[in-house]
Amino acid sequence: MFDVIVRGGTVVDGSGAPGFQGDVAVKDGKIAAVGQVSGEARQVIDASGRVVAPGFIDPHTHFDVQLLWDGAAKPALEHGVTCVVPGNCSLSLAPLKAADRRAVVGMFQQIEEMPPEAFTTAFEWTWEDFAGYRAAIEKGLSINVAPLVGHSVIRLWVMGPAAQERAATPGEIAAMQDLLRECLDAGAVGLSTSFVDLDEHGRPVPSRYAQAEELDALAAVLGEYGRMLQVVPEFYATDITIARIDQLADLSIRHNIPTTFSPLFDTLAVPDNAERAIARVEEQFARGARVWPQMQTRPIDISFSLLRPSLFFARLPRWVRILRQPLDQRLAALRDPETREKMLADLGPDGGEAMFGRLIARGGDACPRALVGKTLSQIAKDRGQPAGLALIELSLENGLDVAFLSAGQGHQVTDRIGPMLAHPLVHIGASDGGAHLASFSTYGDTGYLFSEFVRKAGAMSLEKAVAKITSETADIWGLKDRGRLQPGLAADIVVFDAATIDREDELPVFDMPGDGMRYTRAARGVDTVLVNGAVAYSGGAYTDAKSGVVCV
Amino acid sequence: MPESALDEAVIVGAEIVAGHDGTAELVVRLLHPDGSEHPVLLDEDTGLKLMEACGASSLEDLYGQSWRRIVPDA
Numbered sequence: 001m002f003d004v005i006v007r008g009g010t011v012v013d014g015s016g017a018p019g020f021q022g023d024v025a026v027k028d029g030k031i032a033a034v035g036q037v038s039g040e041a042r043q044v045i046d047a048s049g050r051v052v053a054p055g056f057i058d059p060h061t062h063f064d065v066q067l068l069w070d071g072a073a074k075p076a077l078e079h080g081v082t083c084v085v086p087g088n089c090s091l092s093l094a095p096l097k098a099a100d101r102r103a104v105v106g107m108f109q110q111i112e113e114m115p116p117e118a119f120t121t122a123f124e125w126t127w128e129d130f131a132g133y134r135a136a137i138e139k140g141l142s143i144n145v146a147p148l149v150g151h152s153v154i155r156l157w158v159m160g161p162a163a164q165e166r167a168a169t170p171g172e173i174a175a176m177q178d179l180l181r182e183c184l185d186a187g188a189v190g191l192s193t194s195f196v197d198l199d200e201h202g203r204p205v206p207s208r209y210a211q212a213e214e215l216d217a218l219a220a221v222l223g224e225y226g227r228m229l230q231v232v233p234e235f236y237a238t239d240i241t242i243a244r245i246d247q248l249a250d251l252s253i254r255h256n257i258p259t260t261f262s263p264l265f266d267t268l269a270v271p272d273n274a275e276r277a278i279a280r281v282e283e284q285f286a287r288g289a290r291v292w293p294q295m296q297t298r299p300i301d302i303s304f305s306l307l308r309p310s311l312f313f314a315r316l317p318r319w320v321r322i323l324r325q326p327l328d329q330r331l332a333a334l335r336d337p338e339t340r341e342k343m344l345a346d347l348g349p350d351g352g353e354a355m356f357g358r359l360i361a362r363g364g365d366a367c368p369r370a371l372v373g374k375t376l377s378q379i380a381k382d383r384g385q386p387a388g389l390a391l392i393e394l395s396l397e398n399g400l401d402v403a404f405l406s407a408g409q410g411h412q413v414t415d416r417i418g419p420m421l422a423h424p425l426v427h428i429g430a431s432d433g434g435a436h437l438a439s440f441s442t443y444g445d446t447g448y449l450f451s452e453f454v455r456k457a458g459a460m461s462l463e464k465a466v467a468k469i470t471s472e473t474a475d476i477w478g479l480k481d482r483g484r485l486q487p488g489l490a491a492d493i494v495v496f497d498a499a500t501i502d503r504e505d506e507l508p509v510f511d512m513p514g515d516g517m518r519y520t521r522a523a524r525g526v527d528t529v530l531v532n533g534a535v536a537y538s539g540g541a542y543t544d545a546k547s548g549v550v551c552v
Numbered sequence: 553m554p555e556s557a558l559d560e561a562v563i564v565g566a567e568i569v570a571g572h573d574g575t576a577e578l579v580v581r582l583l584h585p586d587g588s589e590h591p592v593l594l595d596e597d598t599g600l601k602l603m604e605a606c607g608a609s610s611l612e613d614l615y616g617q618s619w620r621r622i623v624p625d626a
Contacts (some may be wrong), residue, residue: 235572236593269569269579270591300570311576311599314568317609324604410570439574 002027002041003533006493009047011035013485014054016467024052026491029533029547034485043535045528047495051462054470054485055082055144055492055529056446059477060230060262060294061433062086062112064093064147068123069513071140072542075443076433079503079523080494082531083482083551084433087148088262089232090194090207094133094149095157095179101125104153106200113438117514131186134550141548142536144492146479148230149183151193151207151218163206164199173217180221187550189477190228191218195244197232216251223255228477231261238273245280249289258476262294262430265411266420274420281425292476294429295420297449298503300410303362303439306334306392307400318346331400334392344388351386353377359391359404363508363517366398373505376404405440405506414452418459421449421468427476428468437518444503444521451502462498479551490551491533494526501525558585561619566611571595578602578611582619594622 004026011034012019023037056079063073064086073084086092091107105119127133130149137145155163158175168176180191193207193215222229229251233244241264248259266274277293284291304310306323313319322333322343333339347355357377361367371379371394380390395402411417420426428449432442446469453459460468474483481489504522512518529537534547565581578599583589594602605621608614 236577239590263572265572267569267579269567270593300572301574302570302576303574304576309600311568311578311596314576314578314599314603314611317613320603320609324600409576436573 002032002037002039004043004045004491004530004535005037005039005041006045006047006052006495006528006530007037009050009052009495010498011485012051012053012463012466014467014470014483016463016471019051019463024485024493026493026530026533029491031485031487031489031491033487045495045535047527049497050495050527051466051498052485053080053466053494053496054483055494055531056080056469057083057085057146057473057477057479057483058431058433058446059085059260059427059429059473060088060431061435062088062091062108063145063434064091065108065112065114065118065122066434067137067141067145071137071546071548072142072536073434074542075520075522077143077529077531077542078526078537079444079446080496080501080526080529081143081433081446082492082494082529082536083144083146083479085146085148085189085477086434087150087188088192088230089197090150090152090192090205091197092130092133092148092150092153092192094127094130094153095183096153097128097157098125100153100156100160103156103199107152107197107205110198110200112435115512115514115516117516118512122513129186130183130188134187138550140546141550142542142546143531143548144482144490144551145548146189146477146551147187148190148192148228149180149188151191151210151215152205154179154183154191154218155206155210159206164203164209166209167211168214173214176214177217177221180218181224184221184225184227187552188227189479189552190230191222192230194232195234212247216254219251219255219257222257226478227257229257229259231259232263233261235263235265238270238276241273241277242280245277245284245291248291249284249287252284252289252291253287258290258292258478260292260294260427260429260476264293264295264426264430265300266413266417267410268413278420278423278426285425292425292427294427295417296411296430296432297417297421297428297445297453298431299408299412301440302406302409303403304406305401305403306330306395312406316346318343331396334396340389340392343392344386347386347388352388352391353380353386356387356391359387359406361394362403362405362506363519366401367403368398372508414457414459418453418457421453422460422464427473429473437512437516439519441506441519441521444523447501447503447523447525450498455499482551491530493528493530495528497525497527499525558583560585563614563617563619563621564589566614568611569593580614580622592622598622
C-alpha cells in the first residue's frame, strides 16, 4: 500500500526527457515508483490533463525571518516551490550573538524592507548558533529549506564592531574558518557574501571589509565540504562583474567548489552586459571552473510616488524642478492652478495619456484600496480628468504617498532573455523571495517562466523549463535527493496545468507582523504541491502539513 | 585606441533604466580622452544629485558635462 499515488498525469520527471503518461507513487516521504503504477494508496490524486513534476527549487531568497512564523514561505509554496535557499547576500540569522541582533536586524530591514514588528513580536529569539536557528525553523516547516550562512554574520561574530571597520587578522580568519565549519556541520549548504550591500546607515555590510585572503580561506573550508559560495558582485558594472567572475573561477578551481553570482539581468541601456558576462562564464567553465550566473525570469518595474523626487520624470524638466523642491514648496506648486496648467502642457495634447496612462496604482500607505491595481488611464477616466491631472490630484488627496508602477522597464525583452535563460550555463534564480517587501513582489517567477518563455515565446520546451528549476538546480547546489521524480528521492511534487500556469497580478497585502504591507502574487494553474510526500497545498488552499525539512 | 581632443572624460549619453530594487536609475555613457566609451550606472539619489550639480532639467543637459560632476569631491 502506497501513501499517495498521483495518477494519470503527464510525468515530466525533471531530467529534461520528454513527458509521458504515467503515475507517481509515494511511500514514507519518498518516491516509490514512476510509470504505470498498480496497487492501492491511502490517497489518490487525479492528475489527468495535468503535468506532474518535481517541486521547484528557488536558489536565491531572503525568507530567513519569515520562516520563523510562516513555515510555508507563502506564497512561494503555492507557486510549486518546494525548496528555498535563504541566507543570501552575506546575511543570515545565525550565527548571531544576542548583542549583535540589533545590527543585523538593521541590515535585514534594509534588504527585506520588513517591518520592525517582524523582529520584535513574531517570534522568540532562542538561538545564537546555526544549529539553534535550524532547530527554531524546523518546528514548523511546510517547505524545504537549504540555508546558506552569511559571511557578514560570521565576520560580526568573530570581530564584533571591527567587522565593519577593517581587514581581519590571521587569527580572526582562522576563527571564521572554524565557525564556518560549525555552520556547515549544522546544515548550511554554503556561504554567501556580498560586494555591494549596505546596512541601514548606508555603511558597507561586514563582508565588504574582507580582503581576498579572507574569502580564499573561507572558500577553502567550503572545499572541505564541496559546498556553494554565493556572491553579489558589482552587477551594475559589466567590467567589474567580469573581474568577479574571474575571481570566483579561481576560487572554484583552487578549492573545487561551485560558485554562483546574482543578479545578472539584461538592460537595453547596456545591451552587451549580460552577453559579455555569459561569454566570460563560458570561458571559465572551459577552464574547469564552476561559476553559475543567476538570472531572474521576471521583468523589472520602476516604482515611484510624488513623495520623493524620482528619475522617472527625467524627461520632463519642469516636473523635475518642481518635484525636487522641499515638500512644502512642492505641495504648493502642485496645488497652484497656473503651475499645474504648465505641467500638463508639458505632457502634450493627450494630457499625459501616452506617457502616464499605463502606470498602475499599486499601493503605498495612503492609496485608496479600491484603486490598487487600476491603471492611471482607468482612474483618470473615472475621474473625468486627463491622466497627468489625475496623477497630481490623486497624489495630493493622499499626502503624495500613492505609489505608481511603470511595468517592464528593465530585463523586459523576452526575445533577448529567453535564449539566455535557456543557456546551459545560466542558472534560473535570483527571485529575491521574501525581500523588497514594500517595493515589489518577488513571487511567481516560476509561473512566469512557463507563461512567458515556454508558452508565449517558445524559448524552451516545457521539459527543459522544468529541468532548469528542478534537477539542474539540485545538481548545481548538491541537493542529492531533490529535483527529480525518481524512486528513492524525496517526494517533492507539483501538479500543474501547463496551459495556464502563471503568476497572478501583483497586489499589496497586509499580512506581515504588525499588519505590515508587502506586495505578493498568487499562483495560477498550480493544483497540488507535495512536500516530502505530504500534500501541503491543494485546491487553492494550504493544508496543515508540516513536512518540510532542512535539506542538504 | 583613437585619441580625442578631450582632457578628461565627459558624458556623451544618458538614459533612465529600471534598477534592481525597483527605482529609476541613470546610466550615463562616458567618453574618455583615449576615445573609449563606457557606461556608468548611477542609483536614483546619485543620478538626481548629478542632475542638480549640472543644473540639468533634462537628460540632454548632461551631455558634455565632466565626469567630475558625478563625484563632486573629485
